[in-house]
Amino acid sequence: MKLKLLPKFILSLGILGVALTVTITFFSYSNSKGYLEDMYALRVTTGSKSIASMLAVEDVRAIIAEGGDQSAAYSKVTGLFNTLKQDGLITYLSLVVPDEDSVTFYIDALVEAMGDDPANQIPYNSDILYTDAARDEKDLQNYELIWELYAQNRGTDSPVITDNSYGYNYTSVSPVLAENGKAIAEIQYILDMQQVRNHLNSFLYTMLLISLGIVLVTLLCYVLFVRRVVTTPIGQLAKFTKDITESKEFAGQKITIKTNDEIEDLGNSFNYMLEELEVHIENLSKITAEKERIGAELDVARNIQASMLPCIFPAFPERPELDIYATMTPAKEVGGDFYDFFLVDDDRLAMVMADVSGKGVPAALFMVIAKTLLKNVAQAGLTPKDVLEKVNNQLCVNNEAAMFVTVWLGVLEISTGKLICANAGHEYPVLKRAGGDYQLVKDKHGFVLAGMENSRYKGYELQMNPGDRLFLYTDGVTEATNARSELYGTGRMLAALNRNRDADCETLLHRMKEDIDAFVGEAPQFDDITMLSLELVPQNGPGMKKMKLTPALESIGQVTSFVEQELEAAGVSMKVIVQMNVAVDEIISNIARYSGATYATVGVAVENGLVTLRFADNGRPYDPTGRPDPDTTLPLEEREIGGLGIFIVKKSMDTVEYEYHHGLNILTLTKQG
Numbered sequence: 001m002k003l004k005l006l007p008k009f010i011l012s013l014g015i016l017g018v019a020l021t022v023t024i025t026f027f028s029y030s031n032s033k034g035y036l037e038d039m040y041a042l043r044v045t046t047g048s049k050s051i052a053s054m055l056a057v058e059d060v061r062a063i064i065a066e067g068g069d070q071s072a073a074y075s076k077v078t079g080l081f082n083t084l085k086q087d088g089l090i091t092y093l094s095l096v097v098p099d100e101d102s103v104t105f106y107i108d109a110l111v112e113a114m115g116d117d118p119a120n121q122i123p124y125n126s127d128i129l130y131t132d133a134a135r136d137e138k139d140l141q142n143y144e145l146i147w148e149l150y151a152q153n154r155g156t157d158s159p160v161i162t163d164n165s166y167g168y169n170y171t172s173v174s175p176v177l178a179e180n181g182k183a184i185a186e187i188q189y190i191l192d193m194q195q196v197r198n199h200l201n202s203f204l205y206t207m208l209l210i211s212l213g214i215v216l217v218t219l220l221c222y223v224l225f226v227r228r229v230v231t232t233p234i235g236q237l238a239k240f241t242k243d244i245t246e247s248k249e250f251a252g253q254k255i256t257i258k259t260n261d262e263i264e265d266l267g268n269s270f271n272y273m274l275e276e277l278e279v280h281i282e283n284l285s286k287i288t289a290e291k292e293r294i295g296a297e298l299d300v301a302r303n304i305q306a307s308m309l310p311c312i313f314p315a316f317p318e319r320p321e322l323d324i325y326a327t328m329t330p331a332k333e334v335g336g337d338f339y340d341f342f343l344v345d346d347d348r349l350a351m352v353m354a355d356v357s358g359k360g361v362p363a364a365l366f367m368v369i370a371k372t373l374l375k376n377v378a379q380a381g382l383t384p385k386d387v388l389e390k391v392n393n394q395l396c397v398n399n400e401a402a403m404f405v406t407v408w409l410g411v412l413e414i415s416t417g418k419l420i421c422a423n424a425g426h427e428y429p430v431l432k433r434a435g436g437d438y439q440l441v442k443d444k445h446g447f448v449l450a451g452m453e454n455s456r457y458k459g460y461e462l463q464m465n466p467g468d469r470l471f472l473y474t475d476g477v478t479e480a481t482n483a484r485s486e487l488y489g490t491g492r493m494l495a496a497l498n499r500n501r502d503a504d505c506e507t508l509l510h511r512m513k514e515d516i517d518a519f520v521g522e523a524p525q526f527d528d529i530t531m532l533s534l535e536l537v538p539q540n541g542p543g544m545k546k547m548k549l550t551p552a553l554e555s556i557g558q559v560t561s562f563v564e565q566e567l568e569a570a571g572v573s574m575k576v577i578v579q580m581n582v583a584v585d586e587i588i589s590n591i592a593r594y595s596g597a598t599y600a601t602v603g604v605a606v607e608n609g610l611v612t613l614r615f616a617d618n619g620r621p622y623d624p625t626g627r628p629d630p631d632t633t634l635p636l637e638e639r640e641i642g643g644l645g646i647f648i649v650k651k652s653m654d655t656v657e658y659e660y661h662h663g664l665n666i667l668t669l670t671k672q673g
Contacts, residue, residue, distance in 0.1 A: 001472065008253040010219070010223055011223060013124065013219055014219060017215035017216075017218070017219055018121075018212075018215065021208065021211035021214075021642070022208075023213055024207075024211060025204065025211050026204075028203075029204045029207065029217050031201065032200060032203060032328060036199075036200065037196075039548070040159075040170055040193060040196060041159050041170060042156055043191070044159045044170045044171070044172040044189050044190075044191045045087060045156065045157065045158060045159060045172045046188035046571060047090070047172065047187075047189050048172040048173060048174040048187045049155065049158075049172075049174045051084060051093070051177065051187045051189065052155070052174035052176050052186070052187045053103045054522050055077065055095075055187075056073075056079070057176065057177075057178055057179065057184070058073070059073035059076065059077055060073075060077075060095070060176050060184055060185050061184065063095065063106050063107065063358070064073070064097055064106050064184065064185055067369070068106065068124075068125075068614065069106075069124040069125070070559045074106075076087045076267075077490050078093065078109070079108060081094075081095070081107055081109035082109050082110065082111050083115070084109070085109040086113065087547065089114075090109070090189060090191060090234075091107070091169065091191050091192040092108075092188065092189075092190035093109040093187070093188070093189060093190075094106075094108045094109065094122070094187075094188040095107040095176075095186075095187060096185065096188050097183055097184070097185045097186070097189075097537050098147045098150050099145060099147065100147060101129060101130055102128055102129045103127070103129075103147075104125060104127045104128075105122040105123075105124070105125070106124060106128045106185070106597065108121050108122040108123075109125070115343070115654060119355075125195050126638050126657065127469040128217065130143040130144065130147075132198060135162075135164040135165050135166060136164055138162075138164075139162060142160045142171075142287050145160070146160070146173050149634060150171070150173070150175060150183055150186055150512070151340065152193075153175055153177060153182060153183045154169075155173045155174035155186065155187075156173050156174075158172075159171055159172045159191075160172070162578035163333075164167060165194075167192055167194055168193045168194045168197055168647070169191065169192055169193060169210055170190070170191045171188070171189070171191075172189045172406075173186050173188050173189070174186060174187050174189070185297060193619045204574050205462055208544050210283050212260050212437065216577075223395065229259055229261070229263075230263065230552060232260050232264060233263045236255065237255060237257065237263075237266065239363050240253075240255045242660060243654070244274075245633070249652050254271050255285060257644045258334045260491050265418070267379050279633055284509060289290050291457075299394075299426040302441075304404060304592040307632075308338075308368065309328060309338060309339060310326065310339075310340065310341055311339065313327070313431060313446070313506065313548070313550075313599065314330065314547075314549060314550075314599075315326055316343075317343065317547065317548070317549060317558070319414070320545055320547045320562070321414060321466075321536065321547055322534070322535075322537065323504060323505045323534070323535040323546065323548060324349075324351075324532070324533070324534045324535075325505035325506040325507070325508075325509055325532070325533055325558070326339045326511065326530075326531065326532040326533070327502075327509050327510075327530070327531055328528060328529070328530040329513065329525070329529040329530075330528045331359055331476070331525050331526055331527050331528050332391070333530075335476045336355065336357065336358055336360075336363025336364060336366070336405075337355050337367075337476060337528035337530035338352070338354050338367045338370075338371050339352060339353050339354070339355070339530055339531075339532045340350075340352040340354075340371055340375060340530070342375060342378075342379070344379055344381060344411060345381075345413050346409065347413060347414050348412065348413055348414070349411070349412045349414055349474065350375075350378045350379075350411050350412075351409045351410045351411075351412065351470075351532065351534065352375075352378075352407065352408070353369070353407070353419070353429075353472035353473065353474065353529070353530065353532055354370060354371070354374075354405050354406060354407040354408070354426075354474075355405065355406045355424060355426065355475060355528070356370065356403065356404075356405045356490070357405065357428065357448075359404060359528070361510045361528075362401065364405065366401075366403045366405065367405070368406075368632070370391070370393070370407075370449065370450075371393060373391045373394055373395065373596065374387065374407065374409065377390050377391055378409070378411070382429070383411070383420060383422075383457055383459055383460065384409040384410060384411055384420055384421055384422035384457075385422040385457045385459035385570070386427070388409060388422050388446065388449065388457045388464075389454075389455065389456065391407075391449060392424070392447075392449045392450065392451075392452075392453070392455050393453055394451055395449050395450035396451075396453040399450050403450060404425075404448040404449060404450040405424075405448060405449045406424060406425040406426040406431055406448050406449070407423075407426055407428060407449060408421065408423075408424075408426040408427070408472060409422050409423075409424075410422075410423075410429075410462075410470075412464065412534075412536075414536075417460065417464040417465055417466070417536055418461060418463060418466070419441065419461075419462040419464050419470070420459060420460075420461050421448060421460055421462060422446070422457045422459045422460070423443045423444065423445050423457075423460065424445070424446045424447065424448055424449050424455075425447060425448040425449075425451075426444060426445070426474075427472075427473055427474065427475055427477075428440045428441055428442055428443065428472060428596055429441045429443070429472055429495075429618065430451050430470070430471040430472075430473075430494070430497065430668070431462065431464075431468065431469070431470055431471075432467060432468060432470075432471070432497070432501060432537075433465070433467075433468050433471040433621060434466065434467025435467070436500065437496035437498045438471060438494055438495075440470075440490070441462065441582070443460055444458045444459060464536045465536065466536050466537065467535075467537075467538050468535070468536050469505070470531050470534040470535075471531070471532070471535070471537075472530070472531065472532040472533075473526060473530065474527075474529070474530040474531075474532060475527065476525075476528045476529040477493055477512070477516065477529055477530075478490050478493055479527055479532065480516050480519065480525070480527070480529065481522050481523060482519055482520050482521055483521055483522060483525065488516055488519050492515075492519065493512075496512055496584070499510070499511075504535070504601060504616075505533035505534065506533075506548075506599055506618075507618065508533050509532075509533055509662060511663075512531060513531075516529065536568065542603065544603040544605035544612065544614065545603065545605065546601055546603040546605055547559065547567055547602045547603075547604065548599070548600070548601050549599070549600055549601075549626050550591050550598070550599055550604070551588065551591045551597050551598075551599070551617060552594065553588075553591040553592050555592070556585055556588050557627050558586065559584050559588055560581045560584050562587065562602065563577075563580055563581065563584055563602070563613065564577055564580075564581060564606050566573045566604045566606070567580060567604065567606065567611065567673070570606035570611075570673075571673075572606060572611055572673035573673055576671055576672075579653075579671060580613055580669075580671065581651065582649070583613060583649045583652070583653065583669055584602070584613070586646060586648070587667060588600070588602075588614050588615075588644040588647050588651070589644075590624070590645070591615070591617045591619060594619075594620075594622070595617055595619025595620055595622065595665065596619045596620055597617035597618050597619030598618060599617070599618060600615065600616065600617040600618075601615075601616045601617075602614075602615055602616075604616070605640070606673065609669075609672060609673050610670060610673070611668040611670065611671045611672070612668065612669070613671075614665045614667070614669075615665075615667045615668075616663075616665065616666045616667075617665050618663055618664055619665060621665060623658045623660075624667065625650070625656055625658045626658075627646065629647050629650070649669070652671070653669045653670065653671050654670050654672055655668075655669070656668075665668055
């Protein structure tokens with residue numbers, strides 16, 4: 001539960017006031033007590049000595065002699081004692097002679113006007129043992145102390161204080177000395193201090209009450225003052241801020257506080273803050289609107305950039321000997337990396353992998369220029385080396401921003417597999433031979449494009465055979481960094497490629513991106529990640545010919561035409577071709593309707609009269625061979641819906657086998673033709 005400001009003031013000041021009251025009261029009490037005790041101690045000590053000095057030794061000897069109570073000295077001294085007792089308000093005044101174990105009383109002053117009871121007067125020549133007179137051990141020690149002093153002809157220099165059943169008393173004794181300095185008797189002077197104690201206690205209580213009263217009055221006045229000049233204005237400010245927070249309305253809000261102190265300054269500062277906040281919100285609204293506009297424009301720019309890159313796959317469905325796929329993941333809304341591939345003519349495929357310096361819009365604009373120039377010049381039929389030299393000089397013109405681009409350019413002669421390449425400061429390409437591992441091709445790097453005019457580049461040639469694969473990438477792959485500042489590196493890249501050596505081009509790139517993301521984790525992506533993969537698909541001899549497609553019912557005709565053409569060329573009977581076409585229709589339609597796949601591959605091969613038809617897709621895992629065959633003996637209305645098509649396929653084929661491998665459903669059909 002929250003405690004408001006005013007009760008906090010009251011509580012803290014109350015505690016402080018009580019603490020001060022108690023401290024001051026007990027300090028005053030202690031000082032008064034000490035003063036009074038010292039004063040009365042001096043009184044009894046001086047009194048006993050004065051009375052002892054007043055007495056004549058002859059009178060004392062007469063009194064303590066046998067029958068001394070009948071002497072004139074006794075009457076004279078007794079009268080003196082009574083007068084002194086009454087005038088000095090002495091509680092007990094006696095003439096005694098102590099010895100080792102008792103004390104003998106010779107005069108015990110009695111003043112009935114002071115309330116003394118004659119019955120309590122100690123008779124003349126009464127000898128009282130210390131053990132009988134003492135109330136406790138401490139009292140007995142005091143008697144023994146007085147005797148020891150008397151034996152030394154001395155009296156007490158300070159009073160003996162007793163607090164027992166006799167009361168709270170100060171006792172002082174002074175000896176009456178003979179001419180030879182020997183004590184012959186002593187004066188016993190006792191003063192009752194209970195009244196002094198009562199006075200001190202009364203003083204303590206009175207001081208406490210008066211102090212507490214002063215504290216309460218002061219506290220009340222202070223609380224009223226604090227409430228008016230502190231807590232009320234602060235409460236107004238707190239309520240004002242709460243109302244504003246709840247209403248979320250800042251425009252035109254203002255609070256007026258008139259205290260002529262820091263609280264008024266605080267209110268004015270708050271008003272100023274509201275004015276600034278109103279301006280800030282207005283500016284923020286404008287900035288947000290501007291950001292949204294820029295964001296929308298960047299989205300358009302990203303879409304334009306994406307549309308400039310080849311993004312429809314399969315890219316060349318009419319060219320089953322080519323399997324090519326590429327991806328780009330920009331670090332910002334628009335990136336500086338780019339890839340491209342295009343047919344220079346019917347037998348030559350150009351491939352570009354490039355990385356523009358910088359990121360964001362400037363890099364994207366430079367990328368558009370570089371990509372356009374590279375494609376236009378390459379389509380003129382120049383070699384990759386000549387293309388790079390010409391484009392470099394064009395990019396150097398008016399390059400005031402000093403931007404540059406690294407480029408790998410290759411032109412593949414599809415019919416022969418000859419790949420002519422040139423490298424302008426880009427990453428090494430990676431080549432995998434059929435049945436082998438991915439390995440770096442450590443080509444000679446030229447200088448970056450737009451870096452220096454009239455730069456020269458070195459061309460080189462690679463021979464690609466059916467089943468070989470080419471992997472191109474930008475430094476965003478190898479320089480991907482995790483939270484521990486570790487680089488993904490070339491070693492991890494090659495290891496990931498070789499773990500997926502049997503995957504088709506699209507699957508390979510998706511798995512590479514997954515491996516990079518797993519390595520990077522939650523760390524931000526600082527560079528564009530761009531990759532391209534090309535496979536030269538075997539098409540001649542016993543090898544399987546493939547066709548890649550996006551699963552759709554409209555694709556069935558395209559696939560049946562591809563399968564029929566290959567089977568006719570291999571001399572397969574029309575009966576088997578029809579059966580294969582039925583299988584194509586059934587399986588492609590099932591993939592399109594139910595699998596959720598984004599791509600599929602159809603492969604066909606004929607070897608020694610055995611026709612092999614293979615379907616692969618990246619959809620949900622499903623084994624059609626595991627489905628029970630429908631009971632064809634039942635009447636039509638009693639049969640379960642579905643399953644008849646795959647049943648017909650299984651019956652018409654020699655073998656039907658299914659496996660799920662590397663994220664792909666793979667269904668293989670065979671039929672002797």
